[in-house]
Every structure is written in C-alpha cells, then in structure tokens.
Amino acid sequence: MERYIDGYVLPIPNEQLDAYREMADEAGKLWMEHGALKYFEGVGDDMEPDMDGMPMVPFPQLAETEDDETVVFSFIIFKSRDHRDEVNTKVMGDPAMDPDSFDEEMPFDTERMSYGGFRSIVSYGN
Template sequence: MGRYVDGFVIPVPNDQVDAYREMAAEGGELWIEHGALEYFEGIGDDVDPDMGDMPMRTFPQLAEAGDDETVVFSFIVFESREHRDEVNAKVMDDPAMDPENFEEEIPFDTGRMAYGGFRSIVDHET
C-alpha cells in the first residue's frame, strides 16, 4: 500500500504571511509529534508560469486569490489513509488545537481553503 497525502491550497493575505508561517510551524511540529511522516508548507513563488498555448489554471486562479494575497501549497504525508485518520484524530484531540488556546486569529479565510486526501498512485524518491 502506498503512502497517503493530505493536500491544501490556501490564499493568504500578504500582510498575514508571517503570522501564517508561525501557525504552520507550530502545526508542523504537532503533526510530526503525533506520527505524520512529513509536513510541508510552501509559499507561492512561480505561480503564474508561461506554459505557451497549453490551457491551464494557475494556483492564484484556483484559489481565487486577490491582488493582495499569495497562495500557500502544503501537504502532510502519512503511511496510509488509516494512519492519516489515526494521526489526525490525535492532533484534533491535542489541547493545542483547542480554539481557546489560540492566541491569534487564524490568518486566512478558512472558507476559501481547499483540502483533500490523496492516495498514492506513483511514488518515486531518491
């Protein structure tokens, strides 16, 4: 059975990138602590590539990001879907995830975040 990935595409206001980075760093530590294999957060850098005549949507279009926003692409890697469900249950039960423990507001509109779980169909690594 191949690995399993939870993936996210999130439009983040430019003036909230530092706050997002702090939140993501804490989240990454939490997911790894509870058993995730890998946690990755990337900020948009080359998100409007020139693909010639090939029709495609860019990440900003996909995320419906405004001029004052950037796109974050992130993923968490697990052994399997079952492992993902176990790890996510532990994370959600962790006191750090209690909204009363949040010192800051979430630095993006959660209603515009895209999320999904993906099973591996091709998996190469070095």
C-alpha cells in the same frame, strides 16, 4: 506501501504571511509529533509559469486570490489512509488545538481553504 497525502491550497493575505508561517511551523511540529511522515508548506513564487502554450489554471485563479493575497500549497504525508485518520485524531485531540488556547485569530479565511485526501498512485524518493 501506498502513501496517503492530505493536500491544501489556501489564499493568504500578504500582510498575514508571517503569522501564517508561524502557525504552520507549530502545526507541522504537532503533526510530526503525532506520527506524520512529512509536513510541507510552500508559498507561491512562480504563479504564472510559461507552459509553452499548454492551457492550465494557475494557482491564484484556482484559489481565487485577491491582489493583496498569495497562494500557499501544503501537504502532509502518511503511511496510509488509516494512519492519516489515526494521526489526525491525535492532532485534533491535542490540547494545542483547543481554540481557546489560540492567542490570535486565523491568519486566513478558512472558508476559502481547499482540502482533500489523496491516495498515492506514483511515488519516488522518501
């Protein structure tokens, strides 16, 4: 079966990384509870890799990070696009997603977040 992936690239202020990790941990539990197959969040580590002269756009440039920010790359895997739509509808309807239930503000600028849905064209492993 062809998997479907929601992918995100976010510039996160370094001072907000712990708050973001806590938020992402709760979000991951919520997506998994509602049927996502896999939830992943990774923080930038090797952001200027040596590609042996091959031209590329590094993630910090892509995300337009400032000196006091880092990049977070995340993805959620679903059975299909229909399954993604079903899971996301459940997640968005969950009382935990009510903005009035949030204790604090978002630890990043949502207007600078990149997001997209992707059809799987090659996949190995789980």
